[in-house]
Amino acid sequence: MTRITALPTKITRHLQNGGQDAHGQPPERAISNGHGTPCRHCLQHIPKGAEMLILAHRPFAEAQPYAETGPIFLCADHCMRHDSTELPEVLTTSPDYLIKGYGADDRIVYGTGIVIPQPEMMQQAKTILTDERVAYVHIRSARNNCYQARIDRDEPG
Incomplete structure (x- = not known):
């Protein structure tokens, strides 16, 4: 059995509250166009017209050669973390x-x-x-x- 693991709530709240991303910058704020903007915490599409965050994320605890860093989206408002064995x-x-x-x-x-x-x-x-x-x-x-x-x-x- 496998489980889809979304971005942890502690990390998400830090970023939603203005904390710095993997590049030491605050997340950018934008408005979702409703296409291609999946939140990495709730694992749902950010609805058209909703505020979202764009930021650099490194899904690894430590910086090292294999620790890829790249852009992700998050809901700007608090959302519930995906917690299911079901594919979102x-x-x-x-x-x-x-x-x-x-x-x-x-x-x-x-x-x-x-x-x-x-x-x-x-x-x-x-x-x-x-x-x-x-x-x-x-x-x-x-x-x-x-x-x-x-x-x-x-x-x-």
């Missing part, structure tokens, strides 16, 4: 995605990266997670390499 709609709207496995050391596990058709993404992620070297999988845009979310093993409770 925002991860069904592209024909394909780039997925790749990372080790517990936050380094890419070579041989796991693939641009894959969206309908095959979750099954391929499950296959990648069978590799003992892989701790989690990132979902990224196949066209712009933007971080979307993370896939983790859903540990039995």
Whole structure:
């Protein structure tokens, strides 16, 4: 079983409250046009006309050579974090995605990266997670390499 892991609420609230992004800058504020602006916290499309944040995000605890940093969107207003094993709609709207496995050391596990058709993404992620070297999988845009979310093993409770 796998779980889609959205951006943590603590990080999101920090940014929504004017905290600095991965480049040490406050997030830019903009108005969503309703297309191509998925919030990385609620994993929903930011509605047309709603205020949103644009910022640099590094989904890794430490800066290191494999710690990719790139632009993401967040709802400007507080939103509820996606917390489900269900695939959110925002991860069904592209024909394909780039997925790749990372080790517990936050380094890419070579041989796991693939641009894959969206309908095959979750099954391929499950296959990648069978590799003992892989701790989690990132979902990224196949066209712009933007971080979307993370896939983790859903540990039995």
